[in-house]
Amino acid sequence: MKKRIAIIGGGIVGASTAYYLSTLPGGDQLDVTLYDDGVGQATKAAAGIISPWLSKRRNKQWYQLATDGASLLMTLARKANLSTEIYHQTGTIVTRTNEKDLHELYTLAQERQAESPDMGEVALLSAEEVQARLPLLTRPQPGVWVAGGARLDGQALVEELLSQAQQVNLTVKQERVSFDHEGQLIASAGAKRFDQIVVAAGAWLPELLAPMGIKVAVRPQKGQLIVLNVPDYPTQENMPVLMPEGERDFIPFGHGKLVVGATHDDEGQFDLSVTPDATTDLLSSAQHFDDQLTADSIVGTKVGTRAYTADFAPFFGRLQSHPKLLVASGLGASGLTTGPLIGQLLAGTMIYGGTPDWSKYQKSLTNYVS
Structure with a gap:
């Protein structure tokens, strides 16, 4: 008899979990149902940059998760046969206006490259060399080039992963679900029994787990980006992502499409309306x-x-x-980089069991869930 698994949330973690539950050995013995009401999902509004190596965040566990996640995406792109419209290793350019800061960043890139060969080539670029790679720019700045960086269409990736999983063992239901005080899943048709449940509902996780008396230390943050129509240069499909100092990211997607974003609005929380001031800021x-x-x-x-x-x-x-519940949240702005790896890890422990040690990637779960 097949084991029944539910996934709540169809964003990057939920979709990745579903994909790996359908591709890892043993997936043919599972019956997987994913629930998502399609409202507010961060993945659909993500800017889509995969380039964690020059981050100056001091959290070593996050850095390990992000760099391993970036490497996994390279493998996932091949195995899932992702088109360049979804994932494209165009490289990234991180700019600095101060010459001293620029050279310090380049030194960091060289150090990180020794530890992370998936970064590929790194190079110090003048403003003119940046413009040569990004002819859209009229006001280029010098920067550091990282060949292994990529752009990713979050919504297209989720749709593709779910589509492939549906061909194996996945059923997708577009509806909102909840839990009762005992941890039983309540869907539109009533209570449902599952052997294991992944709750990958992002900022909605506290609301879902509250009936069981579980508290989750997660806060919502509104993010907004804009899509612009620009001249369709012959090389635009292969143009790198620009990550400017103190400004919004600049992501050419080819075919005259440019994405700029995203904002970080702590006050907006769950508000999904377009904020005119944010649009002005992005432009x-x-x-x-x-x-x-x-x-x-x-x-x-x-x-x-x-x-x-x-x-x-x-x-x-x-x-x-x-014990039948697994959770994931708190990915913030690095969801597209870290989410697929988290999904793979969750899928693996559901299929193979055991108590894996993930301490190299995160602090104790009790720091966030009580």
């Missing part, structure tokens, strides 16, 4: 590098809700108080 940031952009260039806006912890670190694992 102004983009104009620092391309003065040909205008409000008429904007062709779309995306809004989502991220989940953050107090120390900006993700968490994931099995709840000791409810």
Whole structure:
């Protein structure tokens, strides 16, 4: 008899978990159901940059999770046969205006490259060399080139992973679910029994677990980005991502599409309406590098809700108080980088059991869930 598994949340963690439950050995013995109401998902509004290596965050566990996540994505792109419209290793450029800061960043890149060969080539670029790689720019700045960096369309990735899993053992239901005080899943058709449940609901995790008396230290943050129409250069599909100092990220997607974002609005929380001031801020940031952009260039806006912890670190694992429940949240702005690896780890422990040691990636789960 097949084991029944539920996944709550169809974002990057939920979709990745579903994908690996369908591809890891033993997945043919599972019957998987994913629930998602499609509201507010951070993945659908993510800017889509995979380049963690030059981060100056001091959390070594997060850095290990992010760098291993970036490496996993390279493998996932091949195994899932992702198109370059979804995942494309275009490289990234991180800019600095101060010459001393620029050389310090380049030195850091060389040090990190020795530890992380997946970074690929690193190089110090002048403003003119940056513009040569990104002809969209009219006001280029010098920067550090990282060849292993990539851009990722979060929504397209989730759709592709779920589509592939549905061909094996996954059923997707677009509905909102809840738990009762005993931890039983309540769907639109009533109570449902599952052998294991992954709760990957991002900022909505506290609300879901509250009926069981479980507290989760997660806060919501609103994020907004804009999509602009720009000249379709012949090389645009292969243009690198620009990560400017103190400004919004600048992500060419090819075919005349440019994504700029995203904002970090702690006050907005679960508000999914477009904020005009945020739109103005995003456009102004983009104009620092391309003065040909205008409000008429904007062709779309995306809004989502991220989940953050107090120390900006993700968490994931099995709840000791409810052993059939596994949770994941707190990915913040690094969800597209860390989410697939978290999904793979959760899928593996559900199939193979045991008590894996994930301490190299995170602090104790009890720091966030009580």
